[in-house]
Amino acid sequence: MRVSVFKWRSLLTPTLSRHLGLALAAFIVLLVLSSQIGAYDDYNLAAIAIFVIATTGLNLLTGVNGQLSLGHGALMAVGAYSTSLLLRGHDLPLILVLPASLTAAALVGAVFGVAAARLRGPYLAGATLALAVGLPQIATRYSHVFGGEEGLTVAPQVAPAWLGADFPPERWIAWIAIAAALITMVLLGNLLQSSVGRRFKAVRDHEAAAALAGINVARTQVVAFVVSAACAGLAGSLFAYWSGLTAPSGFGVALSLQLVSAIVIGGLGSLSGAVWGSIVLVFVPALTGGMASSLNLPSAVGNNLPLLIYGAVLVVAMLLVPYGIDGGLRRLFALARARWAGAASNHKGVVDWDDPAGG
Amino acid sequence: MQRFVVLTLNGLTEGSIYAAMALALVMIWRATQVVNFAQGAMAMFTTYLALFSLENGAPYWLAFVIALGCGFALGAVVERVLVRPVENKPPLNVVILTLGVLLVLEALAPMLFGGQIRSFPAAFSIVGLRLGSLQVPFSGFDLFTLVSVLVVMGLLLLLFQRTDLGLRMRAAAFNPEVSRLLGIRVGRMLTLGWALASVVGALAGLLIAPSLLLYPTYMDQVLVFGFTGAILGGLDSPPGAVVGGLVMGFALSYVGGYLGSDLETVGALVILIAVLMVRPRGLLAWRAQRVV
Numbered sequence: 349m350r351v352s353v354f355k356w357r358s359l360l361t362p363t364l365s366r367h368l369g370l371a372l373a374a375f376i377v378l379l380v381l382s383s384q385i386g387a388y389d390d391y392n393l394a395a396i397a398i399f400v401i402a403t404t405g406l407n408l409l410t411g412v413n414g415q416l417s418l419g420h421g422a423l424m425a426v427g428a429y430s431t432s433l434l435l436r437g438h439d440l441p442l443i444l445v446l447p448a449s450l451t452a453a454a455l456v457g458a459v460f461g462v463a464a465a466r467l468r469g470p471y472l473a474g475a476t477l478a479l480a481v482g483l484p485q486i487a488t489r490y491s492h493v494f495g496g497e498e499g500l501t502v503a504p505q506v507a508p509a510w511l512g513a514d515f516p517p518e519r520w521i522a523w524i525a526i527a528a529a530l531i532t533m534v535l536l537g538n539l540l541q542s543s544v545g546r547r548f549k550a551v552r553d554h555e556a557a558a559a560l561a562g563i564n565v566a567r568t569q570v571v572a573f574v575v576s577a578a579c580a581g582l583a584g585s586l587f588a589y590w591s592g593l594t595a596p597s598g599f600g601v602a603l604s605l606q607l608v609s610a611i612v613i614g615g616l617g618s619l620s621g622a623v624w625g626s627i628v629l630v631f632v633p634a635l636t637g638g639m640a641s642s643l644n645l646p647s648a649v650g651n652n653l654p655l656l657i658y659g660a661v662l663v664v665a666m667l668l669v670p671y672g673i674d675g676g677l678r679r680l681f682a683l684a685r686a687r688w689a690g691a692a693s694n695h696k697g698v699v700d701w702d703d704p705a706g707g
Numbered sequence: 708m709q710r711f712v713v714l715t716l717n718g719l720t721e722g723s724i725y726a727a728m729a730l731a732l733v734m735i736w737r738a739t740q741v742v743n744f745a746q747g748a749m750a751m752f753t754t755y756l757a758l759f760s761l762e763n764g765a766p767y768w769l770a771f772v773i774a775l776g777c778g779f780a781l782g783a784v785v786e787r788v789l790v791r792p793v794e795n796k797p798p799l800n801v802v803i804l805t806l807g808v809l810l811v812l813e814a815l816a817p818m819l820f821g822g823q824i825r826s827f828p829a830a831f832s833i834v835g836l837r838l839g840s841l842q843v844p845f846s847g848f849d850l851f852t853l854v855s856v857l858v859v860m861g862l863l864l865l866l867f868q869r870t871d872l873g874l875r876m877r878a879a880a881f882n883p884e885v886s887r888l889l890g891i892r893v894g895r896m897l898t899l900g901w902a903l904a905s906v907v908g909a910l911a912g913l914l915i916a917p918s919l920l921l922y923p924t925y926m927d928q929v930l931v932f933g934f935t936g937a938i939l940g941g942l943d944s945p946p947g948a949v950v951g952g953l954v955m956g957f958a959l960s961y962v963g964g965y966l967g968s969d970l971e972t973v974g975a976l977v978i979l980i981a982v983l984m985v986r987p988r989g990l991l992a993w994r995a996q997r998v999v
Contacts (some may be wrong), residue, residue, distance in 0.1 A: 467987050477934065481975070485970070489973070608806075609806060611801045658816035659808070660813035661807070663811065667792055670796040
């Protein structure tokens with residue numbers, strides 16, 4: 349794959365300027381929103397933004413390139429541990445730590461991506477699942493470096509002085525995470541519109557046809573894995589700042605499976621799908637947790653109610669909205685448009701579920 | 708040397724359980740092209756049902772049969788009610804669906820049976836057998852585990868290779884369209900496949916419960932190692948599942964014994980990746996098939 353040189357003129361193309369404009373508008377709206385809500389909601393907002401980064405990357409790999417990864421939690425762990433190790437005994441600025449952690453995860457992703465490019469379907473799922481199970485154990489094994497089960501602590505980011513002395517740290521990390529998430533989405537959105545993105549999709553849809561068209565299938569798959577791992581690393585790094593603690597228990601198999609469930613619930617292969625999925629991922633447990641504690645249930649029931657509801661949401665969503673929230677919304681819009689057009693031309697509104705325009 | 712024998716016997720016992728789990732996964736994969744991530748949680752749930760029966764005065768073997776019977780029913784219900792409707796949806800959907808079932812079962816179990824860690828009785832003594840004056844690190848229950856897994860595998864082999872029903876099940880999995888034309892009730896065969904696989908899974912859950920103790924997530928690692936074993940052997944091959952499960956048992960036992968128990972899963976990861984790099988479709992895949 350040829351590395352394309354950045355052309356300033358491309359800033360004027362409709363795609364990039366549209367993405368930048370949308371991102372800027374979203375940033376302003378979210379800043380205003382985060383200033384209006386309390387610290388706990390800011391904390392959740394930051395979590396959504398962090399998950400958006402990870403799920404957008406995973407959606408690129410799984411939804412756009414067709415490689416299922418059940419091990420992205422482990423790649424997030426690489427980012428988080430890089431951050432924690434860099435910050436141990438040093439006071440490095442965030443602007444250096446984030447790219448360094450991102451690079452570390454991208455390197456691990458490159459190594460694993462080469463292996464993954466040989467595997468298909470459930471075999472890839474099994475190998476990545478083993479990664480999710482195996483990698484956190486290294487942290488327990490070499491506890492003198494990685495802090496063992498207790499993990500490593502990370503000092504929270506303090507907001508700059510010009511924002512005022514009593515600016516809540518939750519809001520500041522939310523702002524950082526939102527900015528990072530929007531930058532990630534703009535970059536990946538552009539990548540998807542480029543020839544690289546088209547190659548990703550071609551490989552997903554038909555490997556043999558893609559190879560016949562001159563695409564190096566294995567290399568394309570490795571590139572997708574690296575980009576996706578870099579996103580996971582960035583998310584992991586921010587996760588370390590956000591939670592203040594990097595421990596193996598935070599990066600178990602459950603995290604990897606949550607990320608996959610988020611992109612399927614949100615909508616495979618689309619940027620907005622990753623956003624919807626992250627919102628579900630953070631808000632369903634938060635809402636049900638609050639609900640369970642307000643109901644005064646016995647602890648065995650109350651403690652497990654959020655998990656029960658989350659599982660039931662996964663099952664019901666797969667049965668009712670098979671193409672995710674994004675797919676469901678697209679279908680609604682298409683139906684509405686068809687009905688509107690049908691009033692004029694008496695044309696029956698048939699909606700194609702597998703509309704490729706969804707990418 | 709003695710240590711090696713201990714680790715080998717331990718690997719054999721655990722490997723046979725992973726083999727049973729892998730076999731359950733392979734049966735479901737062959738029937739419906741689904742990796743059933745809820746397999747472990749389903750086995751956990753049926754083992755809780757066995758414990759519940761025991762606590763209400765049922766003798767051990769009745770509880771054992773109840774668990775296997777409930778496994779059969781649970782597998783059939785999950786296939787018919789939940790998996791069938793997403794059959795023609797994107798392939799990832801059914802993966803997420805089984806993950807949802809896993810979460811629901813793991814939340815439901817502590818609600819119904821209590822979340823604390825419980826001990827589960829073994830059918831036979833767990834003290835090492837005696838050969839003359841020598842006590843070997845292989846208990847009566849280990850022997851029972853090994854024999855029951857072997858018996859189940861033998862029965863399945865008989866079913867699939869020697870009976871009309873087994874032939875119909877294989878045909879339904881191999882080519883649903885043609886099977887339907889030949890008058891096979893394909894849907895019913897797939898449901899039966901899931902039900903039988905869940906019985907095998909439930910057996911694995913009952914056999915490992917005495918050593919792992921019973922808690923809502925106790926089958927998670929058995930599922931992961933069973934899945935790894937199935938991948939290792941090749942998802943399309945039942946003998947491969949058995950070989951893969953045993954390889955996992957031995958490998959985990961040796962890695963844990965010689966290098967430290969905290970490296971077990973890393974060892975499993977390394978072995979899996981190494982094997983898949985040489986044989987991307989598992990050890991016993993007879994051909995490299997790729998749909999074009």
